[in-house]
Amino acid sequence: MNFFAKLPAALLSACLLFAGTGVTHADDLETMLNSRQQVLNQFGQETPADSKNVFVPIRSDAPAPQPSASAGNADELIKSAMGLLGVAYRYGGNSARTGFDCSGFMQHIFRRTMGLNLPRTSAQQAKMGTHVNRSELQPGDMVFFRTAGRGRISHVGLYIGNNRFIHAPRTGKRIEITSLSNKYWNAKYAFGRRVKKNDPSRFLN
Known part of the structure; x- marks a missing residue:
């Protein structure tokens, strides 16, 4: 199993650990998810379409649709x-x-x-x-x-x-x-x- 395959599982385990200890904070979770996205972006990986509550940067320079x-x-x-x-x-x-x-x-x-x-x-x-x-x-x-x-x-x-x-x-x-x-x-x-x-x-x- 390569690094990227292990990464989601490691994050899930960390989330469960925090949840089990009752010390999970929204800021901590968001920081972890942002870190994951940054790593994936660096190596050209895309966030799965069915991922929930994942921070995905939106390009501000994307052209808006133009009317005919x-x-x-x-x-x-x-x-x-x-x-x-x-x-x-x-x-x-x-x-x-x-x-x-x-x-x-x-x-x-x-x-x-x-x-x-x-x-x-x-x-x-x-x-x-x-x-x-x-x-x-x-x-x-x-x-x-x-x-x-x-x-x-x-x-x-x-x-x-x-x-x-x-x-x-x-x-x-x-x-x-x-x-x-x-x-x-x-x-x-x-x-x-x-x-x-x-x-x-x-x-x-």
């Missing part, structure tokens, strides 16, 4: 967009005070939330980031539509999950949430694009 960046971006984008529900549509608009058109709405929430300056029109915005298939849409993705015919991208909204998106629809309407299954929007749907903060692909076509 993409999830955080999506949450903030959606929160910002939802805060503008009911704002009137205005052609060429890019202000919560005077109203938004669809691409002005996207410009506003991406700049406010992520510090990204998107191009002004939906057709230009459709070239940002990376392509996303409809079946792979995630909250925070931009969704694009061909509402003017001739294959041209002419409308954009923000996907918020559960097959729904938030957008500034048209003159006479207000920013609202709509289902992608809506007969009109389903027929006009083109594709999605994903733009992430600090992601170089956001600049690629």
Whole structure:
């Protein structure tokens, strides 16, 4: 039996001896256990996972878990967009005070939330980031539509999950949430694009 195999048994015997004589003190026990841990650490031994009441030093420099960046971006984008529900549509608009058109709405929430300056029109915005298939849409993705015919991208909204998106629809309407299954929007749907903060692909076509 080697030194490390004997050490736990010796400590246990010492503990029983103290217990039997009635002179065990918490400080004495902690000192013994700390000494054992220091020896084990010195020789690369680990404390058994099922050990009880053993002092195990905790690394103060261990990195804390970090939240998902993409999830955080999506949450903030959606929160910002939802805060503008009911704002009137205005052609060429890019202000919560005077109203938004669809691409002005996207410009506003991406700049406010992520510090990204998107191009002004939906057709230009459709070239940002990376392509996303409809079946792979995630909250925070931009969704694009061909509402003017001739294959041209002419409308954009923000996907918020559960097959729904938030957008500034048209003159006479207000920013609202709509289902992608809506007969009109389903027929006009083109594709999605994903733009992430600090992601170089956001600049690629």
